[in-house]
Amino acid sequence: MRTLRTISDLRGELGPARRAGRRIGLVPTMGALHEGHLSLIRRAREGCDVVVVSLFVNPAQFDEACDLRAYPRDEARDARLAGAAGADVLFAPAADEVYPAGFATTVSVAGISDPLEGRSRGAAHFAGVATVVAKLLNIAQPDVAYFGQKDAQQVAVIRKLVRDLDIPVAIEVGPTVREPDGLALSSRNVRLQNGERERATALARALQAARDIAAAGERDAAAITAAARSAMAAGGVQPEYLELVSPDTFTPVDVIDGEPVLVALAARVGDVRLIDNALLPAVARSEPPTGSH
Protein backbone atom coordinates (compact mmCIF):
# COMPACT_ATOMS: atom_id res chain seq x y z
CA MET A 1 0.00 0.00 0.00
CA ARG A 2 1.26 3.47 -0.90
CA THR A 3 0.73 6.56 1.25
CA LEU A 4 0.13 9.68 -0.83
CA ARG A 5 -0.14 13.21 0.55
CA THR A 6 -0.97 15.48 -2.35
CA ILE A 7 -3.97 15.79 -4.63
CA SER A 8 -1.74 15.70 -7.70
CA ASP A 9 0.01 12.50 -6.55
CA LEU A 10 -3.36 10.83 -5.91
CA ARG A 11 -4.69 11.92 -9.30
CA GLY A 12 -1.45 10.71 -10.92
CA GLU A 13 -1.96 7.31 -9.31
CA LEU A 14 -5.68 6.96 -10.09
CA GLY A 15 -5.80 8.47 -13.60
CA PRO A 16 -4.37 5.46 -15.48
CA ALA A 17 -6.55 3.05 -13.46
CA ARG A 18 -9.66 5.06 -14.26
CA ARG A 19 -8.77 5.26 -17.97
CA ALA A 20 -8.25 1.49 -17.96
CA GLY A 21 -11.84 1.14 -16.74
CA ARG A 22 -10.87 -0.08 -13.29
CA ARG A 23 -13.42 0.44 -10.55
CA ILE A 24 -12.22 2.82 -7.82
CA GLY A 25 -13.57 2.70 -4.24
CA LEU A 26 -13.04 5.40 -1.63
CA VAL A 27 -13.38 4.93 2.13
CA PRO A 28 -13.18 8.33 3.87
CA THR A 29 -11.97 8.16 7.49
CA MET A 30 -10.52 10.33 10.20
CA GLY A 31 -8.15 7.54 11.23
CA ALA A 32 -7.76 5.74 14.56
CA LEU A 33 -9.00 2.81 12.52
CA HIS A 34 -11.10 0.10 14.14
CA GLU A 35 -13.20 -2.83 12.90
CA GLY A 36 -15.95 -0.43 11.77
CA HIS A 37 -13.57 1.25 9.34
CA LEU A 38 -11.93 -2.06 8.40
CA SER A 39 -15.31 -3.61 7.53
CA LEU A 40 -15.82 -0.77 5.03
CA ILE A 41 -12.32 -1.22 3.58
CA ARG A 42 -12.93 -4.98 3.15
CA ARG A 43 -16.25 -4.26 1.49
CA ALA A 44 -14.50 -1.85 -0.88
CA ARG A 45 -11.85 -4.52 -1.58
CA GLU A 46 -14.61 -6.96 -2.59
CA GLY A 47 -16.43 -4.47 -4.80
CA CYS A 48 -13.60 -2.50 -6.43
CA ASP A 49 -10.31 -2.89 -8.32
CA VAL A 50 -8.55 -0.01 -6.58
CA VAL A 51 -9.24 0.85 -2.93
CA VAL A 52 -8.36 4.30 -1.60
CA VAL A 53 -8.66 5.04 2.12
CA SER A 54 -8.50 8.70 3.04
CA LEU A 55 -7.14 9.70 6.43
CA PHE A 56 -7.90 13.28 7.33
CA VAL A 57 -8.97 14.64 10.70
CA ASN A 58 -11.15 17.38 9.26
CA PRO A 59 -10.92 20.47 11.48
CA ALA A 60 -13.98 21.99 9.77
CA GLN A 61 -16.38 19.43 11.27
CA PHE A 62 -15.26 19.71 14.90
CA ASP A 63 -17.40 22.01 17.03
CA GLU A 64 -15.15 21.70 20.08
CA ALA A 65 -11.44 22.57 19.94
CA CYS A 66 -10.72 20.12 22.79
CA ASP A 67 -12.42 17.25 20.89
CA LEU A 68 -10.22 18.02 17.86
CA ARG A 69 -7.08 18.15 20.05
CA ALA A 70 -7.99 14.92 21.86
CA TYR A 71 -8.88 13.05 18.65
CA PRO A 72 -6.63 9.94 18.56
CA ARG A 73 -3.97 9.97 15.83
CA ASP A 74 -1.60 7.14 14.85
CA GLU A 75 -0.87 7.15 11.14
CA ALA A 76 1.65 4.29 11.19
CA ARG A 77 -0.88 1.97 12.86
CA ASP A 78 -3.67 3.14 10.51
CA ALA A 79 -1.45 2.47 7.47
CA ARG A 80 -0.73 -1.06 8.70
CA LEU A 81 -4.38 -1.84 9.37
CA ALA A 82 -5.68 -0.27 6.15
CA GLY A 83 -3.10 -2.19 4.10
CA ALA A 84 -3.95 -5.47 5.82
CA ALA A 85 -7.67 -4.91 5.16
CA GLY A 86 -6.99 -4.46 1.44
CA ALA A 87 -6.37 -0.76 0.78
CA ASP A 88 -4.10 0.04 -2.18
CA VAL A 89 -3.62 3.72 -1.36
CA LEU A 90 -3.74 5.70 1.88
CA PHE A 91 -4.45 9.34 1.03
CA ALA A 92 -3.24 11.30 4.06
CA PRO A 93 -3.08 14.98 3.14
CA ALA A 94 -1.96 17.80 5.44
CA ALA A 95 -4.62 20.34 6.42
CA ASP A 96 -3.24 23.00 4.05
CA GLU A 97 -3.41 20.56 1.11
CA VAL A 98 -7.17 20.28 1.69
CA TYR A 99 -7.74 23.87 2.84
CA PRO A 100 -5.02 26.02 1.20
CA ALA A 101 -4.67 29.68 2.14
CA GLY A 102 -7.65 31.61 0.79
CA PHE A 103 -10.01 28.62 0.81
CA ALA A 104 -13.50 30.16 0.83
CA THR A 105 -16.15 27.65 -0.28
CA THR A 106 -18.59 25.84 2.00
CA VAL A 107 -21.07 23.19 0.91
CA SER A 108 -24.11 22.98 3.14
CA VAL A 109 -27.11 20.70 2.77
CA ALA A 110 -30.16 22.55 4.06
CA GLY A 111 -32.88 20.89 6.10
CA ILE A 112 -31.46 17.45 6.75
CA SER A 113 -28.37 18.96 8.43
CA ASP A 114 -30.46 20.86 11.00
CA PRO A 115 -31.95 18.39 13.53
CA LEU A 116 -30.23 16.01 15.97
CA GLU A 117 -26.47 16.18 15.32
CA GLY A 118 -26.90 19.53 13.56
CA ARG A 119 -28.78 20.99 16.52
CA SER A 120 -26.38 19.52 19.08
CA ARG A 121 -23.11 20.30 17.30
CA GLY A 122 -24.10 23.44 15.39
CA ALA A 123 -24.65 24.19 11.70
CA ALA A 124 -20.91 24.18 10.97
CA HIS A 125 -20.63 20.44 11.71
CA PHE A 126 -22.47 19.02 8.69
CA ALA A 127 -21.26 21.90 6.50
CA GLY A 128 -17.74 20.76 7.44
CA VAL A 129 -18.63 17.15 6.62
CA ALA A 130 -20.38 18.01 3.32
CA THR A 131 -17.53 20.29 2.21
CA VAL A 132 -14.76 17.77 2.88
CA VAL A 133 -16.73 14.85 1.39
CA ALA A 134 -17.51 16.90 -1.74
CA LYS A 135 -13.79 17.68 -2.00
CA LEU A 136 -12.71 14.05 -1.46
CA LEU A 137 -15.19 12.86 -4.10
CA ASN A 138 -13.83 15.44 -6.55
CA ILE A 139 -10.22 14.63 -5.66
CA ALA A 140 -10.45 10.83 -5.96
CA GLN A 141 -13.44 10.61 -8.35
CA PRO A 142 -14.32 7.15 -7.07
CA ASP A 143 -17.00 4.93 -8.62
CA VAL A 144 -18.17 3.96 -5.14
CA ALA A 145 -17.75 5.66 -1.75
CA TYR A 146 -18.31 3.72 1.48
CA PHE A 147 -19.83 5.06 4.70
CA GLY A 148 -21.01 3.51 7.99
CA GLN A 149 -24.60 3.33 9.23
CA LYS A 150 -23.22 4.29 12.67
CA ASP A 151 -23.30 7.91 11.39
CA ALA A 152 -26.81 7.64 9.95
CA GLN A 153 -27.45 11.38 9.62
CA GLN A 154 -24.08 11.82 7.90
CA VAL A 155 -25.15 9.14 5.39
CA ALA A 156 -28.42 10.99 4.73
CA VAL A 157 -26.59 14.31 4.30
CA ILE A 158 -24.07 12.74 1.88
CA ARG A 159 -26.75 10.97 -0.16
CA LYS A 160 -28.54 14.32 -0.57
CA LEU A 161 -25.28 16.14 -1.38
CA VAL A 162 -24.45 13.61 -4.12
CA ARG A 163 -27.97 13.75 -5.56
CA ASP A 164 -28.25 17.55 -5.46
CA LEU A 165 -24.80 18.21 -6.97
CA ASP A 166 -25.00 15.34 -9.52
CA ILE A 167 -21.76 13.82 -8.28
CA PRO A 168 -21.27 10.58 -10.27
CA VAL A 169 -20.62 8.17 -7.41
CA ALA A 170 -22.54 5.28 -5.82
CA ILE A 171 -22.88 5.51 -2.05
CA GLU A 172 -22.63 2.20 -0.18
CA VAL A 173 -23.48 1.94 3.50
CA GLY A 174 -22.05 -0.74 5.80
CA PRO A 175 -23.76 -1.92 9.02
CA THR A 176 -22.61 -0.65 12.42
CA VAL A 177 -19.89 -2.86 13.89
CA ARG A 178 -20.26 -3.38 17.66
CA GLU A 179 -18.36 -4.74 20.63
CA PRO A 180 -19.79 -8.02 22.00
CA ASP A 181 -21.69 -6.02 24.68
CA GLY A 182 -23.34 -3.86 22.02
CA LEU A 183 -21.22 -0.69 22.24
CA ALA A 184 -20.83 0.71 18.72
CA LEU A 185 -17.15 0.94 17.76
CA SER A 186 -15.93 4.51 17.66
CA SER A 187 -12.51 6.11 17.54
CA ARG A 188 -13.57 8.03 20.66
CA ASN A 189 -14.14 4.83 22.72
CA VAL A 190 -10.43 4.74 23.63
CA ARG A 191 -11.02 7.90 25.66
CA LEU A 192 -13.59 6.20 27.93
CA GLN A 193 -12.06 5.76 31.40
CA ASN A 194 -12.64 2.72 33.66
CA GLY A 195 -16.31 2.87 34.72
CA GLU A 196 -17.30 4.94 31.67
CA ARG A 197 -16.69 2.02 29.31
CA GLU A 198 -19.34 0.01 31.21
CA ARG A 199 -21.75 2.98 31.39
CA ALA A 200 -21.39 3.51 27.63
CA THR A 201 -23.32 0.27 27.03
CA ALA A 202 -26.42 2.22 28.13
CA LEU A 203 -26.68 3.59 24.56
CA ALA A 204 -26.99 0.14 22.98
CA ARG A 205 -29.33 -0.97 25.78
CA ALA A 206 -31.60 2.01 25.09
CA LEU A 207 -31.77 1.03 21.41
CA GLN A 208 -32.54 -2.57 22.37
CA ALA A 209 -35.35 -1.37 24.65
CA ALA A 210 -36.79 0.62 21.71
CA ARG A 211 -36.55 -2.42 19.43
CA ASP A 212 -38.15 -4.68 22.04
CA ILE A 213 -41.16 -2.47 22.75
CA ALA A 214 -41.66 -1.83 19.00
CA ALA A 215 -41.47 -5.60 18.32
CA ALA A 216 -44.11 -6.11 21.05
CA GLY A 217 -46.47 -3.89 19.05
CA GLU A 218 -45.91 -0.37 20.35
CA ARG A 219 -46.27 2.17 17.51
CA ASP A 220 -46.28 5.43 19.45
CA ALA A 221 -42.97 7.32 19.24
CA ALA A 222 -43.38 8.92 22.67
CA ALA A 223 -43.88 5.50 24.32
CA ILE A 224 -40.91 4.02 22.44
CA THR A 225 -38.57 6.90 23.34
CA ALA A 226 -39.78 6.76 26.97
CA ALA A 227 -38.79 3.06 27.16
CA ALA A 228 -35.41 3.82 25.60
CA ARG A 229 -34.83 6.78 27.94
CA SER A 230 -35.59 4.73 31.02
CA ALA A 231 -33.19 1.95 29.89
CA MET A 232 -30.54 4.63 29.41
CA ALA A 233 -31.24 6.26 32.77
CA ALA A 234 -30.95 2.83 34.44
CA GLY A 235 -27.41 2.73 33.06
CA GLY A 236 -26.68 6.18 34.52
CA VAL A 237 -26.59 8.04 31.19
CA GLN A 238 -28.69 11.02 30.10
CA PRO A 239 -29.32 11.41 26.37
CA GLU A 240 -28.41 14.67 24.64
CA TYR A 241 -31.14 13.68 22.21
CA LEU A 242 -33.15 10.49 21.67
CA GLU A 243 -35.67 10.67 18.84
CA LEU A 244 -37.58 8.68 16.26
CA VAL A 245 -37.04 10.08 12.77
CA SER A 246 -37.40 9.12 9.13
CA PRO A 247 -34.04 7.61 8.05
CA ASP A 248 -34.17 9.50 4.72
CA THR A 249 -35.31 12.98 5.72
CA PHE A 250 -34.56 13.01 9.46
CA THR A 251 -37.96 14.58 10.11
CA PRO A 252 -39.63 13.49 13.39
CA VAL A 253 -41.95 10.48 13.40
CA ASP A 254 -44.90 10.45 15.84
CA VAL A 255 -46.34 7.04 14.99
CA ILE A 256 -44.75 4.08 13.22
CA ASP A 257 -46.98 3.43 10.26
CA GLY A 258 -45.74 1.49 7.26
CA GLU A 259 -42.30 3.11 6.91
CA PRO A 260 -38.99 2.18 8.53
CA VAL A 261 -38.08 4.47 11.42
CA LEU A 262 -34.70 5.33 12.88
CA VAL A 263 -34.12 5.66 16.61
CA ALA A 264 -31.18 8.06 16.90
CA LEU A 265 -29.44 9.10 20.08
CA ALA A 266 -26.42 10.92 21.43
CA ALA A 267 -25.05 11.06 24.96
CA ARG A 268 -22.00 12.15 26.82
CA VAL A 269 -20.29 9.54 28.97
CA GLY A 270 -17.71 11.42 30.99
CA ASP A 271 -16.00 13.75 28.50
CA VAL A 272 -16.76 11.56 25.53
CA ARG A 273 -19.69 12.26 23.24
CA LEU A 274 -21.11 9.09 21.66
CA ILE A 275 -23.83 8.54 19.07
CA ASP A 276 -25.71 5.45 17.99
CA ASN A 277 -28.89 4.48 16.14
CA ALA A 278 -31.11 1.55 15.22
CA LEU A 279 -33.55 1.00 12.41
CA LEU A 280 -37.02 -0.19 13.46
CA PRO A 281 -38.72 -2.31 10.81
CA ALA A 282 -41.63 -0.90 8.83
CA VAL A 283 -45.00 -2.09 10.14
CA ALA A 284 -48.42 -0.69 9.42
CA ARG A 285 -50.31 0.70 12.43
CA SER A 286 -52.97 -1.99 12.11
CA GLU A 287 -50.52 -4.93 11.80
CA PRO A 288 -50.21 -7.22 14.82
CA PRO A 289 -46.77 -7.32 16.47
CA THR A 290 -44.19 -9.80 15.13
CA GLY A 291 -44.68 -13.30 16.52
CA SER A 292 -48.40 -12.90 17.41
CA HIS A 293 -51.21 -14.84 15.67
Ligand code: AMP
Ligand atom coordinates in the same frame (compact mmCIF):
# COMPACT_ATOMS: atom_id res chain seq x y z
P1 AMP B 1 -14.76 8.42 11.08
O1 AMP B 1 -13.31 8.02 11.04
O2 AMP B 1 -15.34 8.41 12.44
O3 AMP B 1 -15.03 9.67 10.30
O4 AMP B 1 -15.53 7.26 10.32
C1 AMP B 1 -15.19 6.90 9.00
C2 AMP B 1 -16.26 6.01 8.45
O5 AMP B 1 -16.36 4.84 9.25
C3 AMP B 1 -17.65 6.69 8.49
O6 AMP B 1 -18.34 6.37 7.30
C4 AMP B 1 -18.28 6.06 9.69
O7 AMP B 1 -19.69 6.02 9.63
C5 AMP B 1 -17.70 4.66 9.64
N1 AMP B 1 -17.78 4.04 10.96
C6 AMP B 1 -17.40 4.56 12.16
N2 AMP B 1 -17.69 3.71 13.16
C7 AMP B 1 -18.29 2.64 12.60
C8 AMP B 1 -18.83 1.41 13.11
N3 AMP B 1 -18.83 1.13 14.41
N4 AMP B 1 -19.38 0.55 12.24
C9 AMP B 1 -19.41 0.82 10.90
N5 AMP B 1 -18.90 1.94 10.36
C10 AMP B 1 -18.35 2.84 11.19
